[in-house]
């Protein structure tokens with residue numbers, strides 16, 4: 212029996228004597244019987260441990276060089292009231308990217324001061340809500356937004372004695388993702404304000420001109436699923452340079468720099484996730500070294516991991532339906548294994564060619580395998596979960612298939628395509644399961660479709 216790759220599967224995942232998958236003490240077959248399929252099964256303890264690992268690793272590494280770190284959980288990866296509460300209980304803050312995410316964080320009881328609001332096109336209502344909730348920071352994403360935030364702050368009665376904390380999102384020209392990064396001068400994308408040509412510096416100075424706004428820092432997020440830790444160090448250097456330029460130009464020393472998220476995880480066996488403690492140590496020593504070179508004090512640091520907190524905590528369980536051998540032009544056979552979800556619960560393969568692995572969850576299956584393609588049930592030939600994988604040759608309708616590492620950008624990017632009902636998220640912990648986001652129902656569809 213081959214085991215479960217520890218980087219890819221939740222920490223509470225084991226195999227039983229029949230080779231079936233057990234999640235936090237609960238057999239996958241039981242979870243499927245109780246909650247139906249497809250279902251996202253989230254290992255609560257794994258989430259909490261990942262959250263804690265970030266707080267501890269970054270806290271210690273930056274503590275050793277004389278500063279503090281706030282870890283914001285990036286809710287875009289997956290946010291629900293329970294998850295926001297766990298993040299808060301583990302000492303994280305919550306990064307939100309819309310009014311909806313902000314509402315969920317607040318509903319969870321996360322204090323406004325522990326929430327950040329992002330967005331390249333925030334509505335006035337979103338800004339007003341953030342001001343009203345006294346969020347810890349609004350990250351402005353364009354020059355035009357600065358005056359809008361100031362105006363909304365003023366309308367809310369905020370002034371010099373009670374300023375609204377603001378960060379400026381900067382694009383440093385460093386872009387990373389997958390296994391490489393590039394560094395360019397000029398930006399051609401929608402986020403942030405470019406470091407090149409002094410635009411970011413000017414924006415920081417513009418914030419200083421508004422008495423309703425408190426300039427708390429600058430922010431730079433360079434991409435997602437990044438495996439090359441060097442990219443984060445290059446980014447940190449660029450941001451410390453900007454901080455020094457602002458000090459030289461206006462005398463204002465930014466108290467804080469947010470270095471974003473984007474830490475890569477393992478999706479398929481053999482991939483190695485970014486090691487959080489060593490990343491923290493490397494980043495801390497870079498920041499300390501650059502501050503020493505410049506001769507300036509250390510800023511407070513914040514980071515915004517999403518995927519690397521929640522990604523590997525979750526497994527999607529599907530029920531296998533039609534199993535169809537298809538003979539290809541070269542005479543070989545590909546076995547199409549259809550599951551009861553697909554691109555509506557995991558758009559990442561279709562959108563990014565993202566790779567996943569899978570295994571039978573209710574039993575070991577035969578040792579001889581077939582070349583399989585796992586597909587969904589949507590009316591779309593690109594509705595592929597895994598294009599090419601060896602599965603037991605006796606895979607059959609009724610089997611359960613488990614796809615791990617679906618915690619980030621799975622449920623959060625789910626859709627109702629073909630009016631499929633979005634699956635529930637079930638948290639498992641110590642042999643018990645609890646629905647934290649329930650399955651959609653046809654009543655939910657008709658609550659929206661009012662005829």
Ligand SMILES: Cc1ncc(COP(=O)(O)O)c(C=O)c1O
Pocket residue numbers: 285287288306329432434435436471472473474515516517518519619
């Ligand atoms: C501003 C910002 N912060 C944090 C994140 C979280 O990224 P990840 O889930 O890759 O850690 C993102 C998404 O890439 C982002 O745009």
Ligand SMILES: N[C@@H](CCCC[NH3+])C(=O)O
Pocket residue numbers: 287435436559563619620
């Ligand atoms: N949704 C993307 C990541 C986007 C990051 C958000 N800034 C993914 O699934 O990989």
